[in-house]
Amino acid sequence: MAGINAPVIFFVLAGGILPAVFWLWFWLKEDPNPEPSGIITLTFLAGALSVLFVFPLQSIAMGIFTGGFLLLFVWAGIEEFMKLVAAYVATLHRKALNEPIDYMMYMISTALGFAAFENALFILKSYGENGVGASLVTLAMRFVGAMLLHVLASSVLSGIYAMAFCKGRTWKVLHTILGLAVATALHAIFNFYIINATNTLVVFIILWIAVVALLLFFERVKHLVCVLPYKLRRNKKVIA
Secondary structure, eight states: OOOOOHHHHHHHHHHHHHHHHHHHHHHHTTOSSOOOHHHHHHHHHHHHHHHHHHHHHHHHHHHHSOSHHHHHHHHHHHHHHHHHHHHIIIIITOTTOOSHHHHHHHHHHHHHHHHHHHHHHHHHHHHHHHOHHHHHHHHHHHHHTHHHHHHHHHHHHHHHHHTTTTSOHHHHHHHHHHHHHHHHHHHHHHHHHHHHOSOHHHHHHHHHHHHHHHHHHHHHHHTOEEOOOGGGOSSSSEEO
16 A cells, blocks of 8 residues: 555645636636635535535445445435535525525535545545556546536536525425435436446546536526515516
């Protein structure tokens, strides 16, 4: 096993955090009304901390489910649910969120925080087992794959919720459940095919096509218009 020292720790942290920061910068550019940097940072950190709860829960699930797609689905569900909880605790409960797109931005930030910490752990494991070369491959694969998957799944979840932004509580709950189910299914299907596919390039191409579709969906959510309750209005209408 390769030695773990200060330079290695720096490399691992940089490998986990810098790609996540790049993608966060990319998505923040898509927001016409940028969110406060302090809250974005808070959601990013909350997403990272949620990893500490995910791994023990996934270990418990491994002892209950025998394997196959069902286990992957449960694992994906745990990750998507915990990212949602982290985002809610950090910011989604705030009444200041006054645009549908706000929910997508904060969920993306949470997802990237989660991915950053998860990536760091995978890079460290890869380095310890096979050295620098293997860890660089792991970093590259997760930059174009797993990190975007987390963004895609969390965006789908929050985007479906955002479509009910102007509706009542019941509709919002139903949309949250639907979004969580769809995000979990997408996450589990990707993991299943990455594990079982003979050509992972095809899986990554499909993922990137899905990300392009996400950009179009993002534009749709940005232009949602609705009238909010009086106590939440800044203006009579919220127009992205």
